[in-house]
Amino acid sequence: MKASIEWQIATVKAVHPETHSVKTLTLKLPNWQRHRPGQHYDIRLTAEDGYQAQRSYSIASEPEREGEIDLTVERIESGEVSPYLHDVLIPGDRIEVRGPIGGYFVWEGSRPEPLLLIAGGSGVVPLMSMLRHRSVAGGKIQTRLLYSSRTFDDIIYFAELERLQGVKNGPKVYHTLTRTQPEGWKGYARRIDRQMLGEVAKPLGGSVQVFICGPTLLVESTADELVGLGIPAAQIRTERFGPSGPA
Amino acid sequence: MLSDTPLDVSSELMLDANAVAGLLQEVFGVEMTVVPAECAGCGNRAEIGTLLAFTRGPGIVLRCAACMQVVLRIVQTPDSVYIDARGAVYLRLRR
Numbered sequence: 001m002k003a004s005i006e007w008q009i010a011t012v013k014a015v016h017p018e019t020h021s022v023k024t025l026t027l028k029l030p031n032w033q034r035h036r037p038g039q040h041y042d043i044r045l046t047a048e049d050g051y052q053a054q055r056s057y058s059i060a061s062e063p064e065r066e067g068e069i070d071l072t073v074e075r076i077e078s079g080e081v082s083p084y085l086h087d088v089l090i091p092g093d094r095i096e097v098r099g100p101i102g103g104y105f106v107w108e109g110s111r112p113e114p115l116l117l118i119a120g121g122s123g124v125v126p127l128m129s130m131l132r133h134r135s136v137a138g139g140k141i142q143t144r145l146l147y148s149s150r151t152f153d154d155i156i157y158f159a160e161l162e163r164l165q166g167v168k169n170g171p172k173v174y175h176t177l178t179r180t181q182p183e184g185w186k187g188y189a190r191r192i193d194r195q196m197l198g199e200v201a202k203p204l205g206g207s208v209q210v211f212i213c214g215p216t217l218l219v220e221s222t223a224d225e226l227v228g229l230g231i232p233a234a235q236i237r238t239e240r241f242g243p244s245g246p247a
Numbered sequence: 248m249l250s251d252t253p254l255d256v257s258s259e260l261m262l263d264a265n266a267v268a269g270l271l272q273e274v275f276g277v278e279m280t281v282v283p284a285e286c287a288g289c290g291n292r293a294e295i296g297t298l299l300a301f302t303r304g305p306g307i308v309l310r311c312a313a314c315m316q317v318v319l320r321i322v323q324t325p326d327s328v329y330i331d332a333r334g335a336v337y338l339r340l341r342r
Contacts, residue, residue, distance in 0.1 A: 005272050042269040056266060102268040104280035104296025216261050237296075240262050 005098045006031070007044065012093045013068060018156045022122060023086055024060060024072045027097065032067045035059050037129040038106035038211065038239075041071060041099030045081055053080040058125040058213075058239075059100065062132035072156065074122040105239045107211060109134055113235075114142040114204040117171075118192070118222055120214025121149060124156055126239065127213060131171055135164055143171040146200045148192050148218065150179040174200050192218065194225045201229060213239040264298040264309050270321065271295070274328050277340060285336040288316030295338070 010027040017023050037059075044054045061070035075086040089095065107115065107130045115134075117127040124147055134143060149155045155175065165173045176188030176196065188196055201208060210226060212219050219240045227233050264271070264280055271279035280296030291313035298309040298318055306322035311334070318334035332338070 005269060040265075040268075056269065098269060101272060101278075102265050102280050102296070103278040104268075104294055105263070105265050238263060239265055241266070 005101060007096050007098045009094050010097045012089055012091050012095060014091055015089060018072060019154055021075045021154075022072060022156050023075070024070050025085060025089065026061075026068055026070050027095070028068045029097070032069075033100060034063045034066075035069065035100035035129075036103070036106040036108055037063060037133040038126045039100040039102045039129075040126070041069065041097045042101060043071075043081060043085070044096045044098075045084060046096070055079075055081040056101070058129070060125045060128050060132075062129060062136045064133070064136045072122065072125045072128070105211065105213070105237050107133075107209070109137050109139050109141070111209060112141065113207045113209045115144070115171075116201055116204055116208050116210045117143070117145045118210065118212040118214070119145065119147045120192075120218035121154070122156065123212075123214030123218075123239070123241065125213075127211060128157055128160075130211070131161075131164055134171070135167075138169075140169045142204060144174065144200055144204060145171055146174045146176070146192065146196070148176045148178060148214070151177060152180075152182045152185070192222050192225075194228060197222065197225050198229055201226065201231065206230065208235065210236040211239075212236065214241070216240040260301070260303050262300040262302060264295050264300050266300050266302060267307055267309075267321070268296075270307070270323075270328075274321075274330065275340070282338055282340055284318065284338045286311035286314060286316060286318055287334050287336050288318075289314035290336075 008031045010029050013028050014026040015023055040056045040058045042054055042056050044052055046052050057071040057073055059069050060072040073082050073085050076082045119127050161173045164170050178191050181189045212222050219238045223236050223238055226236055268280045282295045284295055285292045291311055297312050299312055301308040306320055308317055309319040311318050316334055320331035322329040
């Protein structure tokens with residue numbers, strides 16, 4: 001379990017917009033280590049006067065991609081780090097990072113239990129690493145993603161999720177849009193509630209492994225409802241994020 | 248301590264210990280979120296990753312998810328890290 005996580009200087013290889021407020025940074029790492037889906041990296045910015053700000057960002061890419069990682073970052077208006085990552089950083093820039101970090105909120109595809117992933121907003125990012133890993137590794141375990149976004153335009157990775165869902169043994173993806181829905185929308189159109197969870201979770205059975213990532217209140221209520229539906233708390237792993245991320 | 252209640256205003260800003268996993272690993276030298284610990288308040292045994300993290304104060308506070316008692320407090324200064332672990336009966340680190 002001994003694992004050093006020294007700071008290293010990554011080079012920005014690409015910056016790719018996902019939505020109006022979300023971008024994916026592809027970083028090349030001199031000391032790349034294979035991550036476990038669900039892990040994150042810390043990013044540290046240092047101002048000229050020595051002031052430092054540090055945040056954690058989930059890895060979006062699959063561990064099979066060697067030498068580089070994708071971090072998907074939501075721009076938080078009042079944030080100290082994400083506006084810099086969004087507005088200033090360009091390919092070729094260098095940035096201080098350390099990772100991969102975390103062992104609790106990870107899924108490695110070796111377990112036989114069905115998988116239920118539940119995301120609110122950019123909480124989909126670590127779950128995407130799990131889905132990409134599952135896809136690359138040819139995983140067949142029954143898998144469902146329930147993904148809550150405010151509007152259709154806020155959905156991150158929409159096209160890729162459709163593609164993943166379309167292949168044989170692919171995951172089933174359920175979207176819910178809580179604020180506005182496009183005309184003819186066939187998905188859910190409300191906050192995640194017990195009825196919705198019952199519809200999505202029940203067919204996966206009682207041994208289902210659950211990963212929930214999103215804003216604190218969504219995570220809290222969703223985990224409580226799942227326990228209410230009879231899923232043991234020990235099978236539910238959560239990752240909460242606050243309005244501007246961890247300190 | 249009027250504000251030190253389970254449902255104080257900062258519960259919306261509550262995170263998981265996973266959010267401070269990097270700092271914990273820096274201090275202890277191992278990945279800590281899967282390390283089991285026992286809450287001194289209620290006896291709940293769970294991995295560090297299940298603890299609730301309050302990171303907006305001058306220090307970091309990790310609370311038991313079962314009873315909300317403080318398990319670990321971490322304060323960083325320019326040259327030191329202080330860890331108050333009075334809320335834990337033990338942390339079990341594998342050799």
